[in-house]
Amino acid sequence: MPIPRRIILDTDTGVDDALAILLAMRSPELHVEAITAVSGNTHVDQAVRNILITLETLGIQDGPPVARGEEKPLVKPLFLADDVHGGDGLGGVTRLIKPDGAHLYTPPEGRVSRVSAVDLILDLVGRYPDELSLVPVGPLTNVAKAIIKNPVRMRKIREIVLMGGAFRVYGNMSPVAEFNIFVDPHAAQIVCDAGIPLVFVPLDVTMQAVLTAATIDRYAEANRVAAFVRDCTAHYVDFHRKRRDVDGCFLHDPLAVAVTFGEKLVRMTSARVNVETAGDLTTGMTVADLRSPSHDGLSPNARVCVDIDAPAFTQLFTERVLA
Numbered sequence: 232m233p234i235p236r237r238i239i240l241d242t243d244t245g246v247d248d249a250l251a252i253l254l255a256m257r258s259p260e261l262h263v264e265a266i267t268a269v270s271g272n273t274h275v276d277q278a279v280r281n282i283l284i285t286l287e288t289l290g291i292q293d294g295p296p297v298a299r300g301e302e303k304p305l306v307k308p309l310f311l312a313d314d315v316h317g318g319d320g321l322g323g324v325t326r327l328i329k330p331d332g333a334h335l336y337t338p339p340e341g342r343v344s345r346v347s348a349v350d351l352i353l354d355l356v357g358r359y360p361d362e363l364s365l366v367p368v369g370p371l372t373n374v375a376k377a378i379i380k381n382p383v384r385m386r387k388i389r390e391i392v393l394m395g396g397a398f399r400v401y402g403n404m405s406p407v408a409e410f411n412i413f414v415d416p417h418a419a420q421i422v423c424d425a426g427i428p429l430v431f432v433p434l435d436v437t438m439q440a441v442l443t444a445a446t447i448d449r450y451a452e453a454n455r456v457a458a459f460v461r462d463c464t465a466h467y468v469d470f471h472r473k474r475r476d477v478d479g480c481f482l483h484d485p486l487a488v489a490v491t492f493g494e495k496l497v498r499m500t501s502a503r504v505n506v507e508t509a510g511d512l513t514t515g516m517t518v519a520d521l522r523s524p525s526h527d528g529l530s531p532n533a534r535v536c537v538d539i540d541a542p543a544f545t546q547l548f549t550e551r552v553l554a
């Protein structure tokens with residue numbers, strides 16, 4: 232077994248972020264150095280609580296540090312996706328009650344880092360130069376703030392593997408924009424211009440990665456983690472059935488985690504990616520010429536995932552998280 236890859240998981244823990252945390256913590260190819268929170272699916276304070284609840288279900292005592300990040304995007308007003316991820320960002324599980332009246336899922340006390348997400352990211356990049364990968368699966372506000380604060384240090388990041396963008400498919404926030412980029416397009420452009428190796432894991436591939444309701448139900452009574460997955464995805468699956476015509480849910484964020492160690496799961500192409508930050512109709516659009524060779528004459532700043540071995544990925548997720 233090769234040396235585990237050090238990662239920081241930057242999340243707006245939401246439901247699929249929680250599934251990404253479970254996969255990352257159960258992947259021996261990775262060492263999770265920290266989990267940071269940002270507003271997006273839910274407010275950053277709730278995202279912190281949801282990260283702690285998710286780690287708690289794994290029964291991990293000395294888990295990675297959890298740090299609170301940015302509450303609002305760099306320029307745009309705060310935008311939350313409560314409708315998709317439930318009022319608490321975790322499918323409503325924080326409202327579930329045991330027969331004795333106690334909450335079924337409560338965040339453990341006192342596990343939040345005193346260091347901000349931005350400072351923790353910078354500290355860890357300084358401690359592990361050229362070794363650490365950053366895996367943002369929410370809006371890129373924390374990452375952009377770290378780049379603004381110390382651009383030289385951030386260029387010592389090995390790679391940023393981010394869930395975000397829509398290149399040859401429609402967006403999920405507008406016809407052209409994906410949620411994470413849409414919420415903070417200015418942060419996304421700063422990331423694109425930072426000179427850090429980037430991998431985009433966009434809707435083009437994540438919407439092919441479906442965790443079916445049948446699979447969720449098949450394992451739900453098998454163990455505590457699978458029961459948590461059933462509980463936290465119920466609202467999210469209902470949304471997918473009504474609004475995406477999918478009998479399950481997209482594994483957007485877990486795919487970004489898997490790509491950090493399993494590039495064979497996807498096919499990538501190099502491109503120059505920019506982000507629309509000013510368009511009335513197109514704000515948050517990821518703009519790139521994915522033709523090989525591209526016709527834009529621009530030097531690439533990223534690799535973009537354009538295809539996926541979906542059965543192999545969903546099997547990996549099921550075996551590591553549910554079974």
Ligand code: RIB
Nearest residue numbers: 245247368369410411483
């Ligand atoms: O567009 C999907 C992305 O937006 C995922 O990261 C999901 O968690 C939401 O943040």
Ligand code: CA
Nearest residue numbers: 243248368369
């Ligand atoms: Ca997310």
